[in-house]
Amino acid sequence: xxxxxxxxxxxxxxxxxxxxxxxxxxxxxxxxxxxxxxxxxxxxxxxxxxxxxxxxxxxxxxxxxxxxxxxxxxxxxxxxxxxxxxxxxxxxxxxxxxxxxxxxxxxxxxxxxxxxxxxxxxxxxxxxxxxxxxxxxxxxxxxxxxxxxxxxxxxxxxxxxxxxxxxxxxxxxxxxxxxxxxxxxxxxxxx
Numbered sequence: 001x002x003x004x005x006x007x008x009x010x011x012x013x014x015x016x017x018x019x020x021x022x023x024x025x026x027x028x029x030x031x032x033x034x035x036x037x038x039x040x041x042x043x044x045x046x047x048x049x050x051x052x053x054x055x056x057x058x059x060x061x062x063x064x065x066x067x068x069x070x071x072x073x074x075x076x077x078x079x080x081x082x083x084x085x086x087x088x089x090x091x092x093x094x095x096x097x098x099x100x101x102x103x104x105x106x107x108x109x110x111x112x113x114x115x116x117x118x119x120x121x122x123x124x125x126x127x128x129x130x131x132x133x134x135x136x137x138x139x140x141x142x143x144x145x146x147x148x149x150x151x152x153x154x155x156x157x158x159x160x161x162x163x164x165x166x167x168x169x170x171x172x173x174x175x176x177x178x179x180x181x182x183x184x185x186x187x188x189x190x191x
Contacts, residue, residue: 009053009068010042016060016067019074025097026087030059035142059084108154108185110137111147115158115180123162123177126151144175151178158182 017023017038024038031037037056041048050064057067061080066072077085114132118124126147130138141147151159160181165174 006041006048008070009048010038012068012070013038013041013056016074020060020077020080020084020088021091022088023091023097026091027056027059030083030087031055107137107141108150110134111150111155112158112183112185115183119180119183121179123164123179125166125175125177127175148176158184 013027017027024036027038028036037052041052053064053068057064059081060067061075061084062072077088080088110133111129114129117132118129125144127144130141130144130147133141158181159178162177162179164177166177167174
């Protein structure tokens with residue numbers, strides 16, 4: 001019985017990562033994506049397209065069909081693309097990635113800290129607050145939507161809508177403007 005091709009591909013990718021001392025986050029950075037492409041492939045999210053497979057293979061200086069062939073000899077480090085070589089060298093120097101786990105209170109406090117930059121502004125967008133968050137937290141959140149959700153729920157006593165919306169000429173929901181009403185942490189929502 002044949003193995004699932006996605007599982008086989010992920011195993012090959014894991015082997016390459018371990019061989020070169022890289023981690024999922026390194027692939028994410030090299031591909032300049034906002035999601036963990038390895039996890040996405042494993043979970044079947046945004047299934048592997050030939051373009052994605054080709055992009056991953058190119059990180060190792062290979063074509064997708066060479067990378068996917070378990071019999072293909074791994075390239076020597078000095079034959080890898082320059083960016084991949086630099087990432088391997090960097091990872092060797094700094095060691096394994098350190099992950100900070102954000103709980104709900106940490107997240108709320110980080111957003112309130114980011115709101116400090118907007119306290120004297122008449123209005124701001126959730127996307128602007130998102131842009132002011134630490135990079136590691138932005139990577140965990142993935143998008144502005146979580147900030148908007150916090151403004152409507154846990155942080156509703158810290159900000160309020162101005163009633164204005166961003167005038168954009170694109171499809172989709174318009175972003176709403178907010179203003180800071182308090183930078184106090186741990187406020188309880190009024191019921």
